[in-house]
Amino acid sequence: MKLYEYEGRELFRRYGIPVADSVVVESVDEARRAAESLPGKVVVKAQVLVAGRGRAGGVKVAETAVQAAELAGRMLGSEIKGEKVEKVLFTAYTEIVKELYLGIIVDRFKKAPQVIASAEGGVEIEELARTSPEHVLKVEVNPLLGLTDYQVRRVVRFMGLDGGLADQAGRILRNLYRLFVEVDCELAEINPLAITPDNKLVAVDSKVIVDENALFRHREFVRPSEGTGLEEEARKLGFTAVELDGDVGIIGNGAGLTMATMDMVKLKGGRPANFLDVGGGAAEDVVEKASRLLLTHPRVKVLFVNILGGITRCDEVARGVVSAYKAVGAGKKIVVRMMGTNEEEGKRILRENGILPYDSMEEAAETAAKLVR
Amino acid sequence: MKLYEYEGRELFRRYGIPVADSVVVESVDEARRAAESLPGKVVVKAQVLVAGRGRAGGVKVAETAVQAAELAGRMLGSEIKGEKVEKVLFTAYTEIVKELYLGIIVDRFKKAPQVIASAEGGVEIEELARTSPEHVLKVEVNPLLGLTDYQVRRVVRFMGLDGGLADQAGRILRNLYRLFVEVDCELAEINPLAITPDNKLVAVDSKVIVDENALFRHREFVRPSEGTGLEEEARKLGFTAVELDGDVGIIGNGAGLTMATMDMVKLKGGRPANFLDVGGGAAEDVVEKASRLLLTHPRVKVLFVNILGGITRCDEVARGVVSAYKAVGAGKKIVVRMMGTNEEEGKRILRENGILPYDSMEEAAETAAKLVR
Amino acid sequence: MAILVDEKTKVLVQGVTGRQGMFHTRSMIKYGTQVVAGVTPGKGGQRVDGVPVYDSVAEAVEKHPEINTSMVMVPAPYAADAVLESLDAGLRLVVVITEHVPVHDAMKFIRYSSYRNAHIVGPNCPGVITPEASKVGIMPGHIFKRGSVGIVSRSGTLTYEIAYAITSSGMGQSTCVGIGGDPVVGLDFIEVLEMFRRDAETEKVVLIGEIGGDLEERAAEYIRKTGYPKPVVGYIAGRTAPPEKRMGHAGAIISLGAGDPDSKVRALNEAGVSVASTPNEVVKLLKAV
């Protein structure tokens, strides 16, 4: 789960990583009061999770409090790359002598945390790693030992720091690692880490991704499910869904199979409307809820249900689909492919209710794609 | 370094291990005021580090505040097994239904922390482990993993606890382990861990030994060097010394050799007055200080210096011994055995100053032993 | 021969008294897996389908020293402890079915397993099956048939889909390993490919990947650099997935400049691996190689 910049900054502060003074505002009134509390130039930053905020006009420098409030007023409620701006962050403007990069990620191949550092900050690190790998240092941390002092020294040296800056960077890295572990992060990144004219290091931006599987240890970050989009509705019902721009609604069981189902629809010339995984062992009511959700979606013209029964029973699935289709399926088409546990019973139920079941995923996908043409 | 009971209790409190309310007092006045702050029966406990305090009269139960103050007044300034009582602890009296044992030690053979638990508390655990090993559970903790939940469950089950008591014991053990690691303990022991009539667990006594080598991480426990005994004087000079009751002063370099020197003197019929290791590479002034310390000790009649020169240079040693002997050696005898680096020069210096050097440790020890007879 | 599990596999089920634990214990026994014991703290003394339940792995292993494999089905917050308990008891293979295990927990117990010379499969995986010999997992057993195709996959049901297609075509599987859909898993493609390489029974391998991370690219590099001696057919799920969206599996996300399907397909192709566009095409390619 991506944290907003202001949440990441708050974590930085808590873990002793220096950040510029800042205030979060949610309204124009608040913005006016807040702007006056920060002396000097102010950076006004839209709090959105999409990447590329800066180029999309989400980061501006204000010379005066009045200007800052004005900029915030314009940002609040606007959309940046499709994401609505609910909060704006004011931070004291930091003079920057040089920008560095410091981050820690979970490395899937090493199966370990990896510190990533560069003497070049403010850039996209993956891009830099591709174009100038010699400018990027990666240090694998043993998850049982944690970050060692010799590794800290290596990183700091690579960043070209010595003296007081080296000490500051060492402390920042140790604290960032502590944050990374204690807050169960997938990513904790300071980009840029700025050197100021008075030789201080300051974290100018924060990017923190918390492992959703570990939220039970970090209740503070659990966000109330709000909004009305398909993804939010699905989440409320306990499913993982991803919305796409097509018109073939997809329900599968298992993430891999559901993805494969989307891919197949596309391959057959259709356009998937979504990804929705009902998971293993879904009972009638679960399938019904998922089916209703998609059948009532304005963009969905055909619903394609693809179930491979293992723990999941095909008869339960059939009942759920039929029930939803009867209730809210008017004007929509439905294609079901099922195989596995209680397959015969499931197919019988479908046929009895006028739905022709498919044996082959490929044929079913082809039909689904054709039905919307 | 052994902590006093009250220091251990303070750590327990800090780490969420339940202890009875308590107050430490250093004077009769304080005792009077403090006793009144604790309602009901009070346990009065002399704060000394020697073992067997209870049997030596260092723990008493007072029925009233007046009695508590009186008991404290009698304890303060008295000696328990040779140790002066400087502080007295008052704790609220805990009704006990059953006593348990819970401790964590550094196990030398396993090279790991070891949790030790028993459903029988209040006894000496080493004794219990010898007589009824089946009543004592030892669980080795992997120092890289820390205490795991499955180990906690095993310990709690062995102690015969379930339900709410099991939960409490689990929390106490986890907290004790955290204390053990974070405070660099060699031993952290709760004995007894009491079950009260309202089914609460309370630590009734604390025994905590902190690793002296780790005091640089725990400045709060560094005790000012005070007192005037040989051991304290030596510590101020930077030596490790142990006082014994004999009359042959012992100086050696290296702990093993110094112990062997003591042993040899004893074997030859003498009685060592001390253990004093000047360490490796001791220069003239260091040896002089050590020699002066022992030569001015009233019980020392003969000083036996045994040096095996490696990094330590025999000439430096000879100069230091001679210089001290000339200054404060009147009426005392001196035996020096030296071997190794600059041995010839060292021996020459000794001979020129009327001290006959020995080649053999055994002969030298024999002479030292004879000289006091 | 097969890999990882076979007739000699003696299974302990951790979390055996849970709903899922009971269901799959029964299913495994029915399949012929030798489920020797179960563990649920506090439930020692019970039986699940005749399988004795113990309070701890140590007790189970003491009573049944033949246990060599554990299957973990405890809830995510307790999974790491369960794995450590089995590793400390000396088990050499721990199959972690549990979904939603925190990635930091997984990194720790996976590193620890390497120090204990043990293998972890998972977390968030369907398990391992050597058809007609032993099933240590939650897959429907009847769709598998013993044969010469090794399958290694990040997915569950998609693997069943492909395994079934292989079975239907008349071929069979040596062993199917579901390595798990999480970002960090124990055995990965390379390690399983290496096992298949040494396994005489395995003649061809199917590698089922999906978007997210670079394990497929790493596997392709391994295949290329080692001149992998057995034909490999690939399949990559999620070609229509948008970036920065988690597709069900915690690991299935195109993010931080890694994980897009084209890079995977390209890397596999460059390593001489034919990549199928549909599950059925996997069978066609298998027959062709």
Added chain:
Amino acid sequence: MAILVDEKTKVLVQGVTGRQGMFHTRSMIKYGTQVVAGVTPGKGGQRVDGVPVYDSVAEAVEKHPEINTSMVMVPAPYAADAVLESLDAGLRLVVVITEHVPVHDAMKFIRYSSYRNAHIVGPNCPGVITPEASKVGIMPGHIFKRGSVGIVSRSGTLTYEIAYAITSSGMGQSTCVGIGGDPVVGLDFIEVLEMFRRDAETEKVVLIGEIGGDLEERAAEYIRKTGYPKPVVGYIAGRTAPPEKRMGHAGAIISLGAGDPDSKVRALNEAGVSVASTPNEVVKLLKAV
């Protein structure tokens, strides 16, 4: 043959630019030890007696891949990190001379060394010497002579005393291992005895113990149970030490119901080990067995 160090030992000195580090580096080179490189963070580029100094172990090992042993002489607060650095760089033997290392640090790096298939000697030890071949330590080299007696000891100068007595008597040493005077040390008596057992050059062994802990009793049990095939002569220092007092070494304390000298002597005697009362008696007993 000897054990642990020999002509093929290529040494890295950590803390090489310190006073002690420089002194002993020089002394080792003079003795004939192949000191290949040194490390002191921030001092990379310097030389100590011709030995190149690097900022990190990784750099030193990259430039001198023949390095197989490290000697740690950095101050106690930094010792643990230095050991981890050498273990992570793949070195198989780390000799920790440093005194006053916190015991929790030692427990961690010792456990880690076992996972890296490496050996730790020390902390708080004089090091290891195979006379006339290699000295990785701080002992005065000239008192040793190559021969057939293996020495394993918790002490420094006392070992020199006994080694010198052996040398003077005309015998010599295969290897002398100072395991260190701390409560928790890497290689212990049993592990070194096991190495001596397999070493063809070692015919007899001297075990020098002292009060504190039960490593001597454990060694006695090992000797008894394995029917140790080579004669062992013991010596225990601290027979006149009072209980509950630390005798110089952090490990030399009779405490918590363990560590008294009589128990050690008794255990060794019961295992058929003659225990000398004086260093000279060690030589007499060596000649008698």
